[in-house]
Amino acid sequence: RINKICRRERVYRMKKNFIVIGLGRFGSNVAITLAETNSDVLAVDIDKDAVKSVSKKVPHCVIADATNLDVLTELGAGSIDHAVVAIGNNLEASILTIVNLKKLNVKKITVRADEEGHKELFKMIGATEVIIPEENAAVFLANQIKSDSIIDYYIIDKDYVMVKINVGKKFTSRTLADLNIRNEFDVNIVGIVRDDEFRIP
Numbered sequence: 001r002i003n004k005i006c007r008r009e010r011v012y013r014m015k016k017n018f019i020v021i022g023l024g025r026f027g028s029n030v031a032i033t034l035a036e037t038n039s040d041v042l043a044v045d046i047d048k049d050a051v052k053s054v055s056k057k058v059p060h061c062v063i064a065d066a067t068n069l070d071v072l073t074e075l076g077a078g079s080i081d082h083a084v085v086a087i088g089n090n091l092e093a094s095i096l097t098i099v100n101l102k103k104l105n106v107k108k109i110t111v112r113a114d115e116e117g118h119k120e121l122f123k124m125i126g127a128t129e130v131i132i133p134e135e136n137a138a139v140f141l142a143n144q145i146k147s148d149s150i151i152d153y154y155i156i157d158k159d160y161v162m163v164k165i166n167v168g169k170k171f172t173s174r175t176l177a178d179l180n181i182r183n184e185f186d187v188n189i190v191g192i193v194r195d196d197e198f199r200i201p
């Protein structure tokens, strides 16, 4: 029984919580997706209408100015695991918000940037990841249309990518051991989808 409780405790503690600051198209989609997949997420925007537009789909959302450290502290940002700063083209507000999150010891700070030139600046002041959504979407689209068999992919780092692909009869008619994929292609299979069902090999 104690084991069971401990296990439950661990699961409870393992659930990450997020704050999404800035609810334009990008930030609101991040917040809504997190909420719809049962993550703990607090959505914040300085603008009343922006907050209102996500309020039906995100249970916890507030109107607040993230450039104000006291406000962020009061919102409990200090105990957040991962912050997403999606303030867009307001450079000054993005900078002040990142600095505040850093002061509050938030370990992961993902920032949406509008231009390449801001990437380095955001990283220097504490962003752990900086993304330019248009760039990501373009690379994704180019790779997807290049190959008919790629359904989805995720770049893990410069040497590793996780790819979901369609495989032909040549593969489906044989066993994994027989295919010897790791040695033949330097690829590790982490999952198989067959008849809409996911299995771990």
Ligand code: ATP
Residues within 6 Å of the ligand: 021, 022, 023, 024, 025, 026, 027, 044, 045, 046, 047, 050, 064, 065, 066, 067, 086, 087, 088, 089, 090, 093, 112
């Ligand atoms: P797009 O909508 O084209 O994807 P985006 O999401 O990057 O662009 P905006 O649409 O400009 O950018 O949205 C940025 C949001 O950030 C706005 O809703 C704005 O009100 C909000 N914002 C700006 N300053 C602050 C601040 N100090 N604190 C909280 N939110 C802010």
